[in-house]
Amino acid sequence: MKRFTKVLCVALVFGLLFAGLVFAEGDEAETGADAEEPASQQTGEQDLTEPQEQTEQPEDAETAEQPAQEEETPPETQPQETPAETPAQEPAEEREYRTDERTYLWIGLAYGSGAVNRITLKCSDGFLIVKGNNKGWKETDITTDSKTLTIVPSGGQATVVDENGTTILGGMGNGGYIVMSAAEDPEDRLITINGSKYRDGATATVTGGKLNVINVIELEHYVRGVVANEMGYSYPLEALKAQAITARSYAYRNINKHKNYGIDLCTTQDCQVYRGYVSEHDTTDEACSQTAGKVLTYDGKITESFYYAYSGGATLNSEDVWANALPYCRGKVDEYYSDYKWAVHYTMDELTEEMVSRGKNIGDVVSVQVTERHNTGAVAEVTFVGTKGTAKFTKSTILSVLGLKSFMFAMNDSQFVWSKDGQAVVSDAKINVLGAGSAGEGLSSVYVIGANGDVVETSASDVRITNGTETAMPQGNVSEGWTDDPVRSDVVYIAGSGWGHGVGMPQTSARNMAELGFDCEQILQYYYEGTEIGDLADFIQ
Numbered sequence: 001m002k003r004f005t006k007v008l009c010v011a012l013v014f015g016l017l018f019a020g021l022v023f024a025e026g027d028e029a030e031t032g033a034d035a036e037e038p039a040s041q042q043t044g045e046q047d048l049t050e051p052q053e054q055t056e057q058p059e060d061a062e063t064a065e066q067p068a069q070e071e072e073t074p075p076e077t078q079p080q081e082t083p084a085e086t087p088a089q090e091p092a093e094e095r096e097y098r099t100d101e102r103t104y105l106w107i108g109l110a111y112g113s114g115a116v117n118r119i120t121l122k123c124s125d126g127f128l129i130v131k132g133n134n135k136g137w138k139e140t141d142i143t144t145d146s147k148t149l150t151i152v153p154s155g156g157q158a159t160v161v162d163e164n165g166t167t168i169l170g171g172m173g174n175g176g177y178i179v180m181s182a183a184e185d186p187e188d189r190l191i192t193i194n195g196s197k198y199r200d201g202a203t204a205t206v207t208g209g210k211l212n213v214i215n216v217i218e219l220e221h222y223v224r225g226v227v228a229n230e231m232g233y234s235y236p237l238e239a240l241k242a243q244a245i246t247a248r249s250y251a252y253r254n255i256n257k258h259k260n261y262g263i264d265l266c267t268t269q270d271c272q273v274y275r276g277y278v279s280e281h282d283t284t285d286e287a288c289s290q291t292a293g294k295v296l297t298y299d300g301k302i303t304e305s306f307y308y309a310y311s312g313g314a315t316l317n318s319e320d321v322w323a324n325a326l327p328y329c330r331g332k333v334d335e336y337y338s339d340y341k342w343a344v345h346y347t348m349d350e351l352t353e354e355m356v357s358r359g360k361n362i363g364d365v366v367s368v369q370v371t372e373r374h375n376t377g378a379v380a381e382v383t384f385v386g387t388k389g390t391a392k393f394t395k396s397t398i399l400s401v402l403g404l405k406s407f408m409f410a411m412n413d414s415q416f417v418w419s420k421d422g423q424a425v426v427s428d429a430k431i432n433v434l435g436a437g438s439a440g441e442g443l444s445s446v447y448v449i450g451a452n453g454d455v456v457e458t459s460a461s462d463v464r465i466t467n468g469t470e471t472a473m474p475q476g477n478v479s480e481g482w483t484d485d486p487v488r489s490d491v492v493y494i495a496g497s498g499w500g501h502g503v504g505m506p507q508t509s510a511r512n513m514a515e516l517g518f519d520c521e522q523i524l525q526y527y528y529e530g531t532e533i534g535d536l537a538d539f540i541q
């Protein structure tokens, strides 16, 4: 970047201005700062130039075709629907947990290496000590008047101690015990877990002498704690509703995902970002309540419904990124995308090191090339040629091997700059105009003198400067007007658009569709082809 700034100082190539091929680039350009950026990705606290990364990790897809939870678990009693099929093997006690049509999730707030020594629970309404599972809970004989409870590890068990220091329960998590807010109305059930507010209840298990902290929460309450983290709460209602439905579908479909830790879901982008009560907003709550109990279905099953921030102009088939083909995650040109530009560069030495670290014995890398694209323009294959051999990369490995944000990219032997007609023209360059201050600081127009002596009046915001050798940055559909020749220069420049794995719904595109007047069903059906909005109640056994 410094290199290019120097170039800027010496290279006022006005002749190029008239050719319409003049570009400038500032440091901000690489971060993709864009007038169209969402106002509040995440909860609005984050740097707007950093939209969340892909929501689900690529590894998730290995399980993408697993049958939904309702098929894995023996159906529980639901006499009104399937009297003849009620299995006998389910313990009678378990069946009593189906107290309503509600589903509960075990959310790992801190577990594994993040496990803690002590948990403090507070609730102004007091606590119920209950037993339960994903299908509900019931009260036990254990009662307490304490409004503060402490959980400590003792003898390898999570032990609950009241305000007087009296142990009221040992082995809570493993026994299915939950400390639940005693509030009468389920909507008022709020507890504090180590200083942060969550809905419903908490439990804990012990591993390696430390406590895994678990929020046991009703599914709809959980979704309220997710939507604003996954999509800015200022997004249009129909986009938020689409997000609420996908978040609910994903959660139900992934019950037991982190079974090894005794939890269903974690709170990170590996599953869905969940921060509890603090994430709730009027707008996202409205989206949740308007879609309460609604899930996305395909062929009578709840969908996996992957999503991510920016498509960069096209979505991908799930099997073009991961292993499994989900019939409703089909690659297509995204008519509603917002551009999100990024750029990286590597030396051939760095690419050689990357090959070595991956055990690819191809010698010194001498060229790298996009060797295949999908018909949407998304990159399908990248080939590294070395002095001793060749290595080809496909699917999600393309992103990891080159450290890229999306599959919509191009490679080049010189630095990319923003294209003149790009949606995201950002420049730190200050153009000194004699007697008039700086362009871009209040000047609406400037006069530009061409190499042939012609003078043209133009808008200051349209002025670009280049040293004449840089190349325009590819637009969304990078396959158009772009060559994928092998790059053999010492430095390989890569520029692209989009942020995320490319499978399913791009959240910023959902926002754009909502702003154009599409409703949540239309948004979902555009990105998840052949799906329908269904009732979760139909899937609950």
Ligand SMILES: [Zn+2]
Pocket (backbone or CB within 6 Å): 258, 265, 266, 267, 268, 270, 271, 272
């Ligand atoms: Zn997870």
